[in-house]
Amino acid sequence: GENVGLHLPTLSVQEGDNSIINCAYSNSASDYFIWYKQESGKGPQFIIDIRSNMDKRQGQRVTVLLNKTVKHLSLQIAATQPGDSAVYFCAENLPSGAGSYQLTFGKGTKLSVIP
Amino acid sequence: DSGVTQTPKHLITATGQRVTLRCSPRSGDLSVYWYQQSLDQGLQFLIHYYNGEERAKGNILERFSAQQFPDLHSELNLSSLELGDSALYFCASSVKSTGELFFGEGSRLTVL
Numbered sequence: 001g002e003n004v005g006l007h008l009p010t011l012s013v014q015e016g017d018n019s020i021i022n023c024a025y026s027n028s029a030s031d032y033f034i035w036y037k038q039e040s041g042k043g044p045q046f047i048i049d050i051r052s053n054m055d056k057r058q059g060q061r062v063t064v065l066l067n068k069t070v071k072h073l074s075l076q077i078a079a080t081q082p083g084d085s086a087v088y089f090c091a092e093n094l095p096s097g098a099g100s101y102q103l104t105f106g107k108g109t110k111l112s113v114i115p
Numbered sequence: 116d117s118g119v120t121q122t123p124k125h126l127i128t129a130t131g132q133r134v135t136l137r138c139s140p141r142s143g144d145l146s147v148y149w150y151q152q153s154l155d156q157g158l159q160f161l162i163h164y165y166n167g168e169e170r171a172k173g174n175i176l177e178r179f180s181a182q183q184f185p186d187l188h189s190e191l192n193l194s195s196l197e198l199g200d201s202a203l204y205f206c207a208s209s210v211k212s213t214g215e216l217f218f219g220e221g222s223r224l225t226v227l
Contacts, residue, residue, distance in 0.1 A: 034215070036218075041220070043219050044205070044216075046217070049214065049215065066147060089158065100165070100170045100171035101172065101214035102163065103160060104160070105158035106157075107157050107174075108157070
């Protein structure tokens with residue numbers, strides 16, 4: 001899939017450095033948050049998720065931080081690699097009671113890794 | 116490869132026409148979600164089916180409809196197409212107990 005929008009925020013990072021991608025979410029009642037990565041020509045790919053009863057979760061080379069007070073989510077990528085270049089989306093889920101995850105996606109941030 | 120298959124990958128049609136997009140979820144996944152990705156609106160949730168039944172509707176136009184068949188594949192029908200319907204349409208499937216959606220590679224619809 002193509003990058004969303006003509007004016008995506010862009011983050012350029014040197015290979016090997018750490019990246020931090022930020023996201024402001026909209027609804028204080030959202031209970032579940034996910035980061036997705038979308039490479040050119042592909043569908044979004046799950047990276048990491050976090051529930052609202054947590055403030056930090058770590059995966060392999062990635063960490064998600066959740067600050068519910070200011071409705072802010074961040075994704076930290078350690079030792080960024082050229083293969084990390086993509087558009088990153090945060091998504092939030094409002095509990096619906098129907099067992100359905102109706103994710104609301106942010107506009108995305110384009111990460112460019114400089115070799 | 117997410118395991119979700121979408122066809123066709125590309126589709127070009129004219130205004131007023133009708134198209135059908137097809138999705139085969141990952142083996143064992145009962146949930147199928149449809150999303151639309153456009154330049155101005157980003158990724159938007161359209162509709163969710165679980166084991167053949169509609170579970171939730173999002174920003175889906177009345178000109179659009181979907182269904183999930185007994186073999187769990189799903190179709191999204193778009194009718195009376197307008198220029199603004201040009202977008203990428205993604206299908207995603209999931210295990211019921213998590214929100215981890217596995218997206219297909221999308222169907223790119225161009226309406227001329």
